[in-house]
Amino acid sequence: MTAAHIASTTRVNPSASIISLTSPFTLNTLHTLRTALIPHAATCVIPGEANAAVLIPLCNVDGVPGVLLELRGGTLRSHAGEVRYAWTVARAVSL
Numbered sequence: 001m002t003a004a005h006i007a008s009t010t011r012v013n014p015s016a017s018i019i020s021l022t023s024p025f026t027l028n029t030l031h032t033l034r035t036a037l038i039p040h041a042a043t044c045v046i047p048g049e050a051n052a053a054v055l056i057p058l059c060n061v062d063g064v065p066g067v068l069l070e071l072r073g074g075t076l077r078s079h080a081g082e083v084r085y086a087w088t089v090a091r092a093v094s095l
Contacts, residue, residue, distance in 0.1 A: 024060040057085060 018036055019029050045051050057068040067085075074081045 021065065023065070024063050025058055025065045029065075030058070055085070 019032055023029075059066055059068045069083050069085060072079055072082045072084065
């Protein structure tokens with residue numbers, strides 16, 4: 001089974017929310033997210049294929065939950081003015 005096959009057969013109900021999207025993140029909220037994601041993470045590891053992960057920096061700003069993003073400077077040579085996850089760095093990691 002390939003990663004593409006798993007991605008194409010995964011069903012997500014976007015209208016269902018297991019946490020409040022208007023109340024601040026709490027330790028209980030993060031535990032709920034972790035509990036919901038762990039079963040899916042275990043099914044996506046495919047031996048012999050390159051596996052990856054995405055770190056999503058969650059935060060509270062003035063009591064409102066959000067995702068921490070960064071706006072790249074307009075004078076940069078590469079990807080100027082783009083929005084991206086903050087502090088992302090691509091690097092090889094050996095385990």
